[in-house]
Structure formats: structure tokens, C-alpha cells
Amino acid sequence: MTTDFLVGQIRKKESFLCIGLDTDLDKVPKHLLQEEDPIFAFNKAIIDATHHLCVAYKPNTAFYEAYGIKGWQALEKTINYLNSNYPEIFTIADAKRGDIGNTSTRYAKAFFEDLGFDSVTIAPYMGRDSVEPFLAFKDKHTILLALTSNKGAFDFQTKMVEGKELYKQVLEISKTYENSENLMYVVGATKATFLTEIRNIIPNSFLLVPGVGAQGGSLVEVCKYGMSDNVGLLVNSSRGIIYASDQENFAQASAEKAKELQQQMSLELKKR
């Protein structure tokens, strides 16, 4: 999917919501456990109830890998369902990969070609040759971890390296990578006050912003400091939406939570 198409969807739906499909069988409604594939049954119900309120879905691969081959099959069914039924939706494999070049190429093929995701999250730590294999794929997006939402972000990401915080080095150096127009960045909603400085370095790049909802980040602050001329934001909520209820009405309850965020997003878009 091109960035222009994504921006068009954001304007049309008045939403830059990304719903995280972090599907955990300990948390899904009990009646679904009788289904042949309870993970997919849960995801399908959530997607059907919420697709008009969001522009992206982000399965975190950990939640699928944890269930072995059945989990991976559920991930495959989920992305196939999205691509077949809702091709206007931007899809993110939150896999946090990155390795030596030939290995990164295999990861890129797995997520972009075999599974057919629009984007994948990548750790920048191994540098240029670990990231560029992902960037080589046209109309696919590589979402680099810049400043993450967790407390441990302060262990390394904000440390000074050659006179500059490491996360700023990641932003600046990655701009020099081949096909860097295919880059997006992860910045946690819990780090919203850093967004002004981040926008000075990458004024127009899209940011995937996890951390509203369960982690306590503020959507208003993210928009205040992080919204760019082309919106430039995909704000993710996972647990806050998909586990709104553990009863039979779970999909409707998730749609209500998604609608609350979409309406706040619509207001933020109208402010500009």
C-alpha cells in the first residue's frame, strides 16, 4: 500500500486508529474456545465489528508464535482474511525483526511476500545492512523502533552517543538508508513530549504510536506534538479495545471502545 493511499483512508474515515490483535487465549471469551480455531474466530469477529473505525490492524507475532504451528496458521488466516475482505486496511506485522543481511532478506520475504503484510516492525540495533533488505520492497513499509513506550527505553535509547541521544541517531542515520522513503518509526505514546524534537528530524514520516489505553499514553498529547501535515500518525491500542468484554457481546464492546478513539481522532483532525 502506498503512503498516499493510507493518508486518503485516514481522511475518509477520520481515523488514524490501529487496532492491535494481541490475541491471548487466556483472555478471549470462553465460548470461543470450542471453535476449531479460536484465535482466528476472535480476530474475525473483532475485524468485522471494527474495520470501519480504523485504518490499520497490528497483530503482534508473539501472541501467535506462542501457540506454535496453530498460532502461525491463525496469523496466516487473519492476514488473508484482511487482504481478501478489507484490502483498504494497512497491515502491520509487529515482529521486531532485523539480522545480518541475508537473514533479513528471508524475514522480509516471509512477512511481505509469503504472508502479504504491508509493513513489519524492525529493531535498528544491527544497523544499515540489517534494515535495507526490508526497504528494498516497493510499497512495503519498514517500521523502525525509535523511542519505545516501555520504561526500558531509557536504558539505551535516550543515552548520549557522539553528542546526541541514541534514538535521534537512529532517526538521522536511517534517513541516509537506500529507499528510506519506505521507513516509518515506532514512538511510544508515553513519550509524547519527545515528539516535537522527533518531528524536527523527521517532519513527514509516519509514526506508529503504541501506548494509549492500557499503557496510559495520551492521544491528545500525541496529536499536539506529533501530528504532521499528512497526519503522519497511526495510533495503536490493543488490550484497551479487543478485551473490552469477555462476554458474548465482545465484538460489539470492542467496536464501542474503537468508536470512542475514532471520535477523539476525528476531533483532532478537525483542529488542523
Ligand SMILES: O=c1ccn([C@@H]2O[C@H](COP(=O)(O)O)[C@@H](O)[C@H]2O)c(=O)[nH]1
Ligand atoms: O514501543 C512499543 C512497541 C511496541 N509495542 C506493542 O504495541 C502493543 C501495545 O499494546 P497495548 O495493549 O495497547 O498496550 C503491544 O503489541 C506491544 O508489544 C508497545 O507497546 N510499545
